[in-house]
Amino acid sequence: xxxxxxxxxxxxxxECVAWIKSGEASALEITEAALARTAAGDDKLNxxxxxxxxxxxxxxxxxxxxxxxxxxxxxxAGVPYAVKNLFDIKGLTTLSGGKIRLGDTPATADAALxxxxxxxxxxxxxxxxxxxxxxxxxTENTHFGVTRNPRDITRVAGGSSGGSAAAVxxxxxxxxxxxxxxxxxxxxxxxxxxxxxxxxxxxxxRAGTFPFVPSLDHLGPLARSAYDLAMIYDVLQGPDAEDPAxxxxxxxxxxxxxxxxxxxxxVAVLGGYFRRWAGDDACAAVDQTAIALGAGEMVCxxxxxxxxxxxxxxxxxxxxAFYLDELxxxxxxxxxLSRDRLIAGALLPSAWYLKAQRFRSWYRQxxxxxxxxxxxxxxxxxxxxxxxxxxxxxxxxGVELPVRPNLGLLTQPISFIGLPVVVAPLWRAGGxxxxxxxxxxxxxxxxxxxxxxxAWALEQSGIASSPVNGVFK
Amino acid sequence: xxxxxxxxxxxxxxAALQHLPLDxxxxxxxxxxxxxxxxxxxxxxxxxxxxxxxxxPVFRP
Numbered sequence: 001x002x003x004x005x006x007x008x009x010x011x012x013x014x015e016c017v018a019w020i021k022s023g024e025a026s027a028l029e030i031t032e033a034a035l036a037r038t039a040a041g042d043d044k045l046n047x048x049x050x051x052x053x054x055x056x057x058x059x060x061x062x063x064x065x066x067x068x069x070x071x072x073x074x075x076x077a078g079v080p081y082a083v084k085n086l087f088d089i090k091g092l093t094t095l096s097g098g099k100i101r102l103g104d105t106p107a108t109a110d111a112a113l114x115x116x117x118x119x120x121x122x123x124x125x126x127x128x129x130x131x132x133x134x135x136x137x138x139t140e141n142t143h144f145g146v147t148r149n150p151r152d153i154t155r156v157a158g159g160s161s162g163g164s165a166a167a168v169x170x171x172x173x174x175x176x177x178x179x180x181x182x183x184x185x186x187x188x189x190x191x192x193x194x195x196x197x198x199x200x201x202x203x204x205x206r207a208g209t210f211p212f213v214p215s216l217d218h219l220g221p222l223a224r225s226a227y228d229l230a231m232i233y234d235v236l237q238g239p240d241a242e243d244p245a246x247x248x249x250x251x252x253x254x255x256x257x258x259x260x261x262x263x264x265x266x267v268a269v270l271g272g273y274f275r276r277w278a279g280d281d282a283c284a285a286v287d288q289t290a291i292a293l294g295a296g297e298m299v300c301x302x303x304x305x306x307x308x309x310x311x312x313x314x315x316x317x318x319x320x321a322f323y324l325d326e327l328x329x330x331x332x333x334x335x336x337l338s339r340d341r342l343i344a345g346a347l348l349p350s351a352w353y354l355k356a357q358r359f360r361s362w363y364r365q366x367x368x369x370x371x372x373x374x375x376x377x378x379x380x381x382x383x384x385x386x387x388x389x390x391x392x393x394x395x396x397x398g399v400e401l402p403v404r405p406n407l408g409l410l411t412q413p414i415s416f417i418g419l420p421v422v423v424a425p426l427w428r429a430g431g432x433x434x435x436x437x438x439x440x441x442x443x444x445x446x447x448x449x450x451x452x453x454x455a456w457a458l459e460q461s462g463i464a465s466s467p468v469n470g471v472f473k
Numbered sequence: 474x475x476x477x478x479x480x481x482x483x484x485x486x487x488a489a490l491q492h493l494p495l496d497x498x499x500x501x502x503x504x505x506x507x508x509x510x511x512x513x514x515x516x517x518x519x520x521x522x523x524x525x526x527x528x529x530p531v532f533r534p
Contacts, residue, residue, distance in 0.1 A: 202531070215531075245531045306520055309513040316510060328493055340499065344506035347487040352514045357528035359517050364529075 010171025027063035027078030034080035077121030085127035096210035111208030128163030132335030137407035155386035158188030165192035171468035183411025190381035190438030201418025202247035205240030226455035261457035273304035282380035310356035320345025381438035422451035424464035
């Protein structure tokens with residue numbers, strides 16, 4: 001990796017914007033650096049499934065031309081990024097991690113969020129690997145290959161947005177977009193040591209992305225700082241009639257208030273279920289966060305075990321029903337790691353599914369009561385640090401569990417009721433050397449600003465950070 | 474939910490209803506998955522809810 005030139009990256013989006021604005025670097029130079037880093041390093045990780053080099057150069061040249069004309073540059077002018085391969089990219093087939101999609105017609109337009117980033121001047125460098133259909137927490141994709149964790153390439157990157165987290169952690173691009181249905185932004189953010197934002201359900205338009213579980217699908221960004229997350233998220237917001245779940249709220253900028261930090265916020269730690277299923281490293285990260293953010297109390301979000309179970313059933317039922325026709329016709333082409341869960345999902349009693357949906361309303365009410373007393377809740381993002389590639393079982397507080405379905409134990413109850421969350425990465429002194437673990441910073445609905453302020457405060461205190469390290473430095 | 478379920482019979486009937494062919498290996502795996510999902514479903518299907526607790530559909534005509 002030392003041969004990379006020019007050595008502009010790794011850099012944050014904030015740094016890229018500043019360099020371009022001041023003329024220290026051109027958008028094309030930064031884009032070439034991103035493409036060079038990706039070409040030199042991704043054979044170790046397998047985070048990209050497609051690199052859109054010519055498109056990226058063309059978009060970068062357009063930014064440089066606008067600057068040369070003296071135009072006011074848009075907020076993300078010249079910042080390279082990439083997207084999970086369930087986002088439509090004009091001219092490419094939208095894979096959603098599935099071999100079964102390879103014969104599909106290429107997308108005729110970009111996804112809505114890609115269009116918004118394009119309008120903001122960002123430069124798309126490619127599509128990223130993921131678990132097939134977004135059904136998994138490890139990005140061990142049988143057809144497209146496993147995405148390895150840049151912090152330790154013998155371990156998984158987490159999933160389902162493993163490519164999105166690995167590409168940021170390795171410094172290939174300053175930020176990425178991903179989806180999160182049960183934890184697919186938050187689990188890989190935790191394992192790869194990056195910041196990830198899962199906004200409120202219905203906040204960001206999903207138009208032009210391949211669905212998984214429409215009741216629970218969210219989209220959001222991953223980056224290496226809270227500032228970058230806020231800057232990117234502010235560009236992504238806004239109503240869109242093309243997504244029926246998009247709530248249609250006006251843009252509520254978060255960047256201007258970021259430096260308020262924890263001022264006036266009432267903070268608690270989630271105990272009970274969220275403690276029971278957290279290992280030592282995850283508990284230590286939460287405790288450290290609690291002290292830094294001034295959490296005075298440990299509270300219980302009741303019936304979280306049931307919430308997780310209900311999310312699991314909704315996921316299996318909606319995804320199974322969605323893929324039923326293709327399962328009939330060519331089940332053999334489906335991902336072996338999730339095929340049987342999809343088939344079982346298609347056979348579930350409708351009463352279970354509907355009870356799960358009704359329970360979602362009940363659990364939402366329980367959370368609302370907690371938010372009468374608190375503005376921010378802290379929980380671990382994953383039960384443990386990144387697991388070894390191929391691991392089948394893990395031991396968690398004396399209980400042996402299958403790895404793949406259980407890495408989202410702590411994220412599923414939160415996305416079940418659509419609460420906004422930022423994952424901030426911590427580096428545990430007593431944990432395995434070099435491995436991060438994330439904490440969930442959870443706010444009331446539509447208060448992404450609070451999650452981002454808390455992440456920013458943790459970063460300022462030196463507790464959370466996302467350096468590019470090891471061989472990718 | 475307390476009576477043991479005959480999952481092989483259930484899977485066979487539902488797969489036939491859905492016109493979903495299952496070879497012996499896949500059938501066995503799906504039966505195992507159904508049993509695992511049932512374990513999870515047990516955690517909430519009997520949870521008492523008031524009649525006014527409705528799902529929250531997002532469909533807006």
